[in-house]
Amino acid sequence: MPVANDERVAEGFLHVNGLCKEYGDVRAVSDVSFALEPGTFFALLGPSGCGKTTLLKLLAGFETPSAGEIHLGGDVITHVPAFRRPLNTVFQHYALFPHMDVTKNVGYALRQQRPRIAKSEIQSRVDEALLMVRLDHLGRRRPWELSGGQQQRVALARALVAQPSVLLLDEPLSALDAKLRVDMQTELKSLQTRLGISFVFVTHDQGEALSMADRIAVMRAGEIVQDSTPQELYDLPVDSWVAGFIGxxxxxxxxxxxxxxxxxxxxxxxxxxxxxxxxxxxxxxxxxxxxxRPERLCLSTPGSGDTATAECTASGVIESFSFHGDQVDCTVRTRTLGAVRVRIPLAGAAHEINLQPGTAVDVGWHPKDxxxxxxxxxxxxx
Structure with missing residues (x-):
């Protein structure tokens, strides 16, 4: 499957204006607006119940908005049925047909299209999609014979085989174990870059969004409260809630x-x-x-002089610590700041400080940090 051509890129411009969705007295999505350029990996991030999945359903056409408009490639698609929209969705639980093998699962949507697509073209597009997700050798297997990561890639191939302008993903990695989830994050980002189409990715995992997205929209109570690059979001949160939610x-x-x-x-x-x-x-x-931020604090033994260059310091004692392989997280009870969390690399001062509870330490930082x-x-x- 080739990288998106100029025509498809032009179709991929997504513009949402004043979108709302109400269920009785409950407003699940409230006055959401954003513009998405082609080829953007856009994450909708927020806690459960913030409206991100409802917003995705509105984009997909599975829900009808109470107000607002959705534009795609210059066309208004607000009330266009889901099956007529040039968007596809990868669901959280994949929704693969257990009685069909991988090839038939991937080609299902193409077989339903009218006018009919020639069998040879369907097979060619399915083969390309499976090659793209590195499952071309497993076409005859049934879903229950695949691992979780393989099932996720089948769902991706099925969504991509129709060559959508925008791909919508509803927490597609949530069912995977931790290591496989990290591996699939890398694969998804690489795939999106190669295809050149926009991904709208729903997640409640902050690390997932920060590592994959070009832009992140943080949602709270049905509204987008900050729409920024990952770096801006982490370094310049708009308020204390966003600051605490991200990292x-x-x-x-x-x-x-x-x-x-x-x-x-x-x-x-x-x-x-x-x-x-x-x-x-x-x-x-x-x-x-x-x-x-914990990683922008430094930790030292009183009198060692290691925090002498820090403009701000606080004395305290270690309450607890946890080991994370490449780093150590310490909770320090200070006299002036209360309990603060400090993150230090294992290769640094962690080797030189007694991290046991009760150890006296100094916490330092610079105002610019x-x-x-x-x-x-x-x-x-x-």
Whole structure:
């Protein structure tokens, strides 16, 4: 199957404007808008119940929106039936036909098309699709004779054989074991790059989205609260909820007491901290959080001088630690910041510090490595 040609690339432009979906008094999707260029790996990320799967169903045509429009390649497809849309979906549980072998599963949709497609063309397209997902040697097997990763690739081939403009994926890796899931992340991203078509990928796994997507839309309560590149999302979250949802973050509550040139001053119970980048415009007097990523903190033994270059320090004792192969995560109870999590590479200071609970340590960081984010609470909208 060739990489998308210019005509198909032109068809792949997806534009969603003010999309809403209501179920009685419940608004599952609320005023969602985004524009997706061809060839983009776009992840919809959020916790269970945030509306990401409902949004995917609206794109696929399995649900009818209460308001808003969906445009694809210049055409309005808001009310076009699912089987007429140039999009295909890979479902969470694959939905393979157990009584059909791999070849027949992949070619099923082509056999249903009208006017009919010649058998020779169907076979050629199925062979190309199976070769693309590296299953050309397993065409005669039944789904129950395949591993989880192989079944996932059959579902991908079945969706891609119709040459869709956009491929929709609803948590397709969630049923796989941890190592296979990582392997399939690499394969999926490589496949999307080769094909040159857009993927809309639903997941609740932050690491999965960060490692695969070109853009990530974080959803909360039916709305997209941040649509950014993975790097921007991780480094510049729009509020404390997004900061805590993406990766691990330490928070120290406080109040903004000054801002100038993109740098902010915050006053907390632990003291006043200046020269810290902020993720949004914050005026003095506003509630905010000093946010510190665990990997941007350093750990040392008191008196060793290892944190001498850090502009901010806090003393404490190790409460607990966990080993992760290439790194160690420590929870340190400090006198000023409370409990903070510190992540250190195993090849670094971890070899030189007694990580047992009760060990006295110093935690250090630089203001440029911290962030100040607006405080979000459940009463806020969204």
């Amino acid at each position: 691990t973050m330490n928070f120290v509550p406080g109040t903004v007491t000054g801002a100038s040139g993109g740098l902010t001053q915050i006053t907390t119970d632990a003291g006043r901290f200046s020269g810290i980048p902020t993720t949004s415009d914050l005026t003095p007097g506003r509630s905010a959080q000093l946010a510190l 911290a962030r100040i984010v607006p405080t979000w609470n459940s009463a806020s909208r969204p």
